[in-house]
Each structure stands twice: as C-alpha cells, then as structure tokens.
Amino acid sequence: MKLIDTHAHLQFKAYDEDRDEVVKRNSEELEAVINVGTSVDASEKGIQLAEKIDNFYASVAVHPHHVDQWGGNTYNQLKSLSQNPKVVAVGEIGLDNHLYKPLRVLRSNELQGYPKPDLKKQAKILEEQINLARELGKPILFHCRDAYDELYEQIKDYKGKVRGLMHCYMGTWEQAKKFLELGLYISFSGNITYRGNDYIRGVAKKLPPEKILTETDSPFLSPEPRRGQRNEPIYVKMVAATIATLRNLRTEKAVQITTENAKNLFDLTI
Numbered sequence: 309m310k311l312i313d314t315h316a317h318l319q320f321k322a323y324d325e326d327r328d329e330v331v332k333r334n335s336e337e338l339e340a341v342i343n344v345g346t347s348v349d350a351s352e353k354g355i356q357l358a359e360k361i362d363n364f365y366a367s368v369a370v371h372p373h374h375v376d377q378w379g380g381n382t383y384n385q386l387k388s389l390s391q392n393p394k395v396v397a398v399g400e401i402g403l404d405n406h407l408y409k410p411l412r413v414l415r416s417n418e419l420q421g422y423p424k425p426d427l428k429k430q431a432k433i434l435e436e437q438i439n440l441a442r443e444l445g446k447p448i449l450f451h452c453r454d455a456y457d458e459l460y461e462q463i464k465d466y467k468g469k470v471r472g473l474m475h476c477y478m479g480t481w482e483q484a485k486k487f488l489e490l491g492l493y494i495s496f497s498g499n500i501t502y503r504g505n506d507y508i509r510g511v512a513k514k515l516p517p518e519k520i521l522t523e524t525d526s527p528f529l530s531p532e533p534r535r536g537q538r539n540e541p542i543y544v545k546m547v548a549a550t551i552a553t554l555r556n557l558r559t560e561k562a563v564q565i566t567t568e569n570a571k572n573l574f575d576l577t578i
C-alpha cells in the first residue's frame with residue numbers, strides 16, 4: 309500500500325519551473341495527493357491539477373492569511389468550484405494568530421510579509437466556510453496556529469455536524485483530546501521530525517490509531533534531513549516513518565493505517 313498526502317500545495321509558485329516532473333513522480337509514488345486551496349485562485353489551480361491526474365484531489369477555501377480576499381461573491385465562487393467531482397473537502401480554513409516575520413520561503417512568495425492577524429475577521433470567514441462544508445456535506449481541513457483554544461471555542465457546537473481534520477497539528481495533547489471529542493482526525497506534517505518538537509511527537513504517540521493522518525504541507529515544512537529545502541508530497545514517507553517509530557509499528561503498518569484513515573475521511577474510492 310502507498311501513502312496519501314492529505315495536504316499539499318503543488319499549485320503554488322514554488323513548482324512553476326518544474327511542475328510536470330514533480331507531479332509525475334509524486335503521482336506515481338503515492339496513493340493520492342490532496343492539493344489544498346488557500347484562495348479562490350489557488351483552489352481553481354488545485355482543481356486543474358486534479359482534473360489532469362487520476363490520483364490527485366483538491367479542496368477549496370480561503371485561508372485565514374487571505375481573509376482580505378473574502379468578498380460578497382466568494383461563497384458562491386467556492387461553492388461552484390466544489391461541484392467538480394475531484395473536490396473532496398473544504399479547506400484550509402481556521403484561525404492563525406501567529407506573527408509571521410517576512411520569510412524567505414524558497415522560491416515561493418506565498419507566506420511573505422503578513423500583517424498582524426485579525427482573529428475576528430478570520431472567525432467570520434471561518435464560520436461562512438464551515439457553513440459551506442455543511443451545505444456540501446464535505447469534510448473540513450482546519451488550519452490553526454497559536455489559536456487552538458479560540459478555534460475549539462468556535463467549533464465545539466458543531467460536534468456531530470462536521471467531519472474533518474486538524475492539519476499540521478502543533479497543539480498540546482490536552483487540546484488534541486478536545487478535537488478528538490468533536491470527531492476530528494489529527495494530521496501530522498514534516499515538523500513532527502524536527503528537533504525540539506517532542507510535544508508533537510507526544511501527541512502522535514497517544515492518538516487512537518483510527519484518527520491519525522499524514523501530510524506534507526508542501527512546499528513548506530520539509531522533514532529532517534531536508535529541512536529548509538522545498539518539500540514534495542513523496543516526503544510524507546518520513547512523517548509516516550516517524551509515526552511508526554513512535555508507536556513501535558512497522559512502517560508498512562503505519563502506511564496502511566494512515567492511508568485507510570484518509571480514504572475513510574475523504575470517501576476516496578481509489
């Protein structure tokens with residue numbers, strides 16, 4: 309069985325120069341890749357990739373970083389994009405209270421120079437997009453940074469009404485337990501391999517196996533020893549290997565568990 313990368317952005321600028329090769333090797337080596345939307349434009353581009361490649365899927369959303377792009381017509385634009393059969397989720401949506409320094413992110417400008425976060429505005433478009441996911445009956449990819457308690461407060465009343473995952477999980481075990489109570493999955497990216505991130509590994513060790521997912525968040529967060537370089541979905545294998553070690557599993561078993569979990573959550577029939 310092969311791995312699934314539940315969260316990548318192969319539609320981002322970082323791949324403009326060699327996208328065809330990247331797409332080819334990643335589609336061959338993996339069971340599936342979900343290219344996640346962060347804006348209307350990025351959602352459209354993710355869908356275009358998914359239309360070309362059998363085992364690529366897409367999600368649609370406006371990321372909290374791009375809250376200022378939300379307009380009167382955005383809900384309907386996302387809704388109409390999501391009619392495409394390769395769209396399997398709404399996301400990434402959520403709250404981000406992190407103060408990003410202007411970053412040099414490889415060949416991508418995607419994360420450069422964000423202003424101070426406005427959580428109130430973010431909460432508003434989060435709510436709208438939760439409604440969209442409910443209207444469509446699709447799972448949600450939650451993005452969260454430095455705002456896990458605030459996010460939980462906002463979504464706790466949706467217990468039993470939404471499905472989804474916490475992507476690139478960086479919260480505590482106490483917080484993870486609350487998200488599990490809401491029925492959400494927890495997804496780990498390359499930062500689970502970083503020195504100093506024992507708290508993330510601690511969460512990955514304790515989770516019920518049926519709730520663990522793997523991702524890369526490519527082009528960001530390359531696992532050790534590729535840290536700092538542009539990431540690709542194939543390196544999700546290092547995330548799976550770390551989870552296997554933590555849980556005393558053979559890597560093949562970790563692959564099987566996480567792939568089955570992803571297929572269940574996204575109703576993938578590949």
Ligand SMILES: [Zn+2]
Pocket residue numbers: 400451452475476
């Ligand atoms: Zn994210």
Ligand SMILES: [Zn+2]
Pocket residue numbers: 315317344400525
């Ligand atoms: Zn992302």
